[in-house]
Amino acid sequence: MNNKLSLFFENAFSAFKSTQRYLAAPAKPGGAFSGGKLGGGVSKKGGAQQVRKIEIPIETDAKKLANFVCGLNIVKKDGVEVPIKPDSEYPEWLWSLNVDKGPSLEEMQKDTLQYWARKRRLALRHKNKLMKNEFPQPFIPNKIKNLRLA
Structure with missing residues (x-):
């Protein structure tokens, strides 16, 4: 009787073990999961590059703000600021553009x-x-x- 009961529990335990799921494999040195990341990780050569943000300095000089378009040359390093021209030097169609939200x-x-x-x-x-x-x-x-x- 005792043997039958122990055999029953052994079979039940082995059946339970076979239904367990493993969500991530343990990290193997030099293997597919190196780096300790889920999904295998990314090698250093093919990794994603971080995007560097361009910081535009904020102009606080009132005379410069009134006479120049500040921050227009952000691509050039130490770019020359573009001066604001009088209205007569700009094309006529510029003043007829619709800038409101529309109907x-x-x-x-x-x-x-x-x-x-x-x-x-x-x-x-x-x-x-x-x-x-x-x-x-x-x-x-x-x-x-x-x-x-x-």
């Missing part, structure tokens, strides 16, 4: 493609605003925000 949704005709594109865009903006309110940003104290870890 409201009520003023547009309902059977046009532009109407439905604008309606969809407004609905997406509204949905995104609701989602932002539903899931607010977590509170992170300023002490932790200002830490430089790298």
Whole structure:
């Protein structure tokens, strides 16, 4: 009787062991999972390059802001600022450009493609605003925000 019971438990235990799932393989030195990352990691030669941000200095001199277009030559190092010309030197079509938001949704005709594109865009903006309110940003104290870890 005792042998039958122990045999039953051994079979049940081995059946349980065979149904276990392993989500990640252990790290093997020099193998596919080197680096200790899930999914195999990325070798140093083929790794992703980090994007460096260009920091544009903020101009605070009022005379320079009134006479030059500051920050226009961001590609050139120590670029020369472009001076602002009088209005008569610019082409006439520049002053006739429409820079406002365009007609409201009520003023547009309902059977046009532009109407439905604008309606969809407004609905997406509204949905995104609701989602932002539903899931607010977590509170992170300023002490932790200002830490430089790298």
